[in-house]
Amino acid sequence: MNNTLRPFMARITFIKKETYDTSTYGLQLKENPGFSFLPGQFNMVGIPEVGEAPISFSSEPGEKNKFQHTIRAVGRVTQAMAQLKEGDGLQIRGPYGRGWPLKEARGKNILVVAGGIGLAPLRGFLLYIWKNHNDFGKVVILYGARTPDDLLFKEELPLWRKKPNTQLLLTVDEIPPRTRWKENQGVVTTLFDRVGVSPDNTLALICGPEIMMRFVVVGLLQRGYVGSRLYLSLERRMKCGIGQCGHCQIGPQYVCRDGPVFSYREIRGLPDTLI
Ligand SMILES: Cc1cc2nc3c(=O)[nH]c(=O)nc-3n(C[C@H](O)[C@H](O)[C@H](O)COP(=O)(O)OP(=O)(O)OC[C@H]3O[C@@H](n4cnc5c(N)ncnc54)[C@H](O)[C@@H]3O)c2cc1C
Ligand code: FES
Structure with missing residues (x-):
């Protein structure tokens, strides 16, 4: 487990609309080489001055510094995320937690x-x-x-x-x-x-x-x-x-x-x- 509270910036490389309220975001970290995760773990994903939400990885592990999150806009933070465009940044803390066995x-x-x-x-x-x-x-x-x-x-x-x-x-x-x-x-x-x-x-x-x-x-x-x-x-x-x-x-x-x-x-x- 990564026990750090330090956030890193990730750039949105693509946004794929899944349903009327849910999109998948391709993300690439600008720094933190060696970032890796296991399926079922999550990131705290944030927008400065808005807040953070725990969001699971929805992509397969293995691609260095690249991952995807699939996010449903339900409240303050996730609705702000739904306004973002390709090229915008998101703050990422993680990966956290214990994933699938x-x-x-x-x-x-x-x-x-x-x-x-x-x-x-x-x-x-x-x-x-x-x-x-x-x-x-x-x-x-x-x-x-x-x-x-x-x-x-x-x-x-x-x-x-x-x-x-x-x-x-x-x-x-x-x-x-x-x-x-x-x-x-x-x-x-x-x-x-x-x-x-x-x-x-x-x-x-x-x-x-x-x-x-x-x-x-x-x-x-x-x-x-x-x-x-x-x-x-x-x-x-x-x-x-x-x-x-x-x-x-x-x-x-x-x-x-x-x-x-x-x-x-x-x-x-x-x-x-x-x-
Ligand atoms: C480990 C983990 C993984 C997750 N993975 C995903 C994921 O992959 N994709 C995804 O879309 N979501 C995921 N979620 C859920 C996501 O974190 C929440 O939907 C998100 O935190 C909502 O934040 P918000 O600020 O947008 O919404 P809020 O403004 O916090 O509101 C969200 C909803 O909760 C209600 N609510 C508000 N305050 C409270 C409260 N105090 N108590 C109870 N309910 C309240 C609101 O009415 C609204 O319906 C995950 C959650 C966890 C814990
Ligand atoms: S979110 Fe703080 S103890 Fe789990």
Whole structure:
């Protein structure tokens, strides 16, 4: 973990609009050679005099000083980010936190269950797995969004379907009138019966609204998954990002430092979570 509070400036190299309120930003650090991250970690991303927000890496690791963030404009800081243009700068502190369990995932099938913006922190992990697909088993992705327009990475999803050993199932809550949609309708757990892997040698990685993650965990436990093989990325309001201020604390755990990715076994029964 990088334990520094020092921010670095990163230049926006491209902006790709994903949905009406979400864009992916390509970023390049001007200094800090050797910056590297793992999928599931995050940066504190800031605009001077506006504020900072924790944002996960959405690109695959490995490109020196280059990375992507996929950001949904929901409030003060993220709406200010949505006004930025290519060539503008963003302040970056990080990478922080513990990401997805890459070591434990080796040799196993991977079940990804994502809701809405929750696919962003998992994209880098998936790209990494596909690049090293001989080290992993089958990959199953269940991705749910509110409507077809709310799906992230729309142009990439058809390519993901063609990746080796991969099953991708999509679902939406609503289908607005005059919208073409041939996939599933319903909450993401309605896809469980179509999952083509058994729980025995499978790691489940879950990211989305906390209420969704709760139902996903309940459903997977009922289907024979054990708590130590279910991993979730938690969201809490953050300030320092490095385990010093206590803003993100749940029970004995600091989400910024000990997470944001936890196994279900680590967080089961902790106060102030729905999980
Ligand atoms: C580890 C981590 C990774 C994340 N990764 C991503 C990512 O990849 N992409 C992404 O888009 N987002 C991500 N988020 C969420 C993102 O950090 C928040 O949406 C962001 O902080 C919002 O900041 P803001 O200033 O724009 O919004 P705010 O102005 O802070 O408001 C955001 C929302 O929270 C509500 N809110 C405001 N104040 C409070 C409060 N005190 N308590 C509870 N709710 C409040 C508002 O009503 C609004 O709906 C991540 C969060 C964490 C913890
Ligand atoms: S944000 Fe300060 S302890 Fe986690």
